Amino acid sequence: MSLFSSIYAERDAEIRSILTSVRCPSLQRVEEILAKSQSSVPEAPSLAELAELLQIGVTEGADEQVELLRAHTRKHWRAPSGNTLRYVSPIYVSSFCVDACPYCNFSALRKDTVRHRLSLDELDREIELVLARDARVIELVYATDPEYDTKALVRDVSRAVRAVENIEGGGVLLCTEYLPSETYQALADAGLRGIVQWDETLDEQAYNRWHSASPRKANFHARLDNHDRAMSAGLDVAHGALFGLADFRYDALMQVARARYFAEAYGRGPFVMGTARLKPIGGKELHLSTTVSDRAHENALTTYKIALPQAGRWLQTRETFEMNLRNLLDNDVFTYSCGDVQPGGYAQIKTTSIAGAQFGVNELERNYVDNELAKLGFKINYGWMSPARTLAAR
Ligand code: SF4
Structure with missing residues (x-):
């Protein structure tokens, strides 16, 4: 099996070296970088060139480049009309967790969190409810709950x-902690x-600072090669960093390196790139x-x-709808209702207060979303999975 860990140290050194000397590019330099990727023989921007583009987001006065x-x-x-967004319905199954990520309300250390684990009848009910809303692609979401072998x-x-x-167009995705190949x-x-x-961060030192209390x-x-284990079993993958845990420029470059590695090793990249950003949880700011910043993000x-270019981005309900409307592009993933990011959220089994939610989200009404998206030439595709084995662009 091919393993990302075999190239990680080399990419880590390369990205750190790039970031020590990167400068915000001039307008002309940005045009040069973009022209290469649009030429008759397109050339993917290098990590060093992408670092320049990322630097724009943290440079005062670079508004024209933005x-x-x-x-x-x-x-x-983003055409005037005919853009499509892919919809995924997360169904939270358990909020019991042995881990202790400080940015998550499901952390075992948070004693006030209202927790729940769906019974099988409740799981069936949640599935029925999302199907009744036209969703066809279901993502089952678990915390690190030892009950789920x-x-x-x-x-x-x-x-x-x-x-x-x-x-x-229907299909099932899974969000859990890292698992073995046999699973x-x-x-x-x-x-x-x-x-x-999501990888959270691939900056190992920062990762250890955030996760050392998690058993x-x-x-x-063990996490670093998790996506390899899934891909080797024939599954497709979504990966991404949680921006805000480390230098986001490092994380963005490492995620690009990871996506390119998957494309080379398996002949297919991620079916979508995660774009999560650290947000307040339990009503409290971190x-x-x-x-x-919004601009850097x-x-x-x-x-x-x-x-x-082939991979859509998963724009998050953690962000405001206004921000998402500014940034949505054709083929992105966008979900406007996440069952209040807690088990039983669609049926309102326990509580839909923030006390039971994994983090804060902006849940939206479908009609409102449809109208606003239509003004920008977007519509939502609820059943986008192809019957073919592979979801990801090659
Ligand atoms: S992020 Fe995942 S592993 Fe960490 S505390 Fe939350 S549910 Fe548990």
């Missing part, structure tokens, strides 16, 4: 697969199509030295698109 990048991505990936995960995935297998194989055999797992998640190296979104 607008040039935005105009470029809109010109190529391979057998239990296969059982849940099989139930969700049975519910969508005869619906055009991924069993899940793929049960009909799972892909995994969604399972503390293992940076004050951090690595906070990522939006600039990172455009940089991802320029770096990986």
